[in-house]
Amino acid sequence: MSRIYNFSAGPATLPEEVLSIAKKDLKNWNKMGASVMEISHRSKEFICMTEEVENNLRILLNIPMSYKILFVQGGARGQFSAIPLNLLKNYNIADYICSGYWSNSAVIESKKYCNSNILNVRTIENGKKSIIPMSHWCLNDKVDYIHYCPNETIEGIAIHEEPKFDSKIVVGDFSSFILSQPININNYSLIYAGAQKNIGPSGITIVILHEKLLNISNRILPSFLNYQILNKYKSMFNTPPTFSWYLAGLVFKWLIDKGGINEIYKINRLKAKLLYEAIDNSNLYFNNINIKNRSIMNVTFNLSKIKLEKLFLKEALKNGLYALKGHSIIGGIRASIYNAMPLDGVKKLIKFMLNFEKKYF
């Protein structure tokens, strides 16, 4: 069977070039006569690789040395616990911005550790789902940090502004947003992302944090969630997910070869523009999110004739277009078009959508 176009929200499609390299390397990585999965994480070859991976991520996101990069386990949800455990201190309270399912899940977890302030920033503007602009967020003064999620993977709603909150500690769940567009890391204190959306296979989670956050915690917390310990052991306090780390490294190299984040951002914007245009110009498909808050990674839409949805998914699959079903909590259709989704995949989806509309509507 030929390769499908995979619109899965995560674990998501990976660049074909990366998979080919991984295949070539599989039995004999780095001339070691063994795969990268079968050697010690303490070997000089593996350590050398991790240094290169970190360095390439620094290049891609322009991360200065005052920020530490941790490669951890436990996924983004693991960070929902690690963040309050590591960062609550003086006030023992944090502001949680709620814009969708994942930012809500983060606040629910944090409530085990403190009385989080919930700031709902969802609103309706001209009948469309919107997010209140950052300048109108009613942040509290006496909090240890602010948590928000710039791209809500399930709803396909995004906050495109960068947070500029002076001296506040800003924490971002970047799981489906990281590496999709340039950012100024100085606007954040900590960002984190599970790998399986826009980085690599599941199993590894990236935490980028300012070094001043390393020494905050005075709590008893699990060592493997403790940023200070993870940093001290260079993310090898326990055995890391070596294959995921390696594969993330291949993805970073692939991105650099593509011209870096500015170039991929151009392609990402084009893919999203074409797809939203096709939706907006159709009578069958519609998206109910305000243009300024539309995600460029997760494009969600519905069919005005809801009965056609099942058939849409079935026919899409027949055409090699996989995993377009929206998340069960909101239904509808979702096309996740992360960095690794080629422009041709989006064009093929659009063509399919137009034909489907013509044929059945």
Ligand SMILES: *Cc1c(COP(=O)(O)O)cnc(C)c1O
């Ligand atoms: C997928 C996702 C998560 C959950 O990630 P896990 O690695 O499964 O814990 C959290 N936040 C966002 C924004 C996501 O897209």
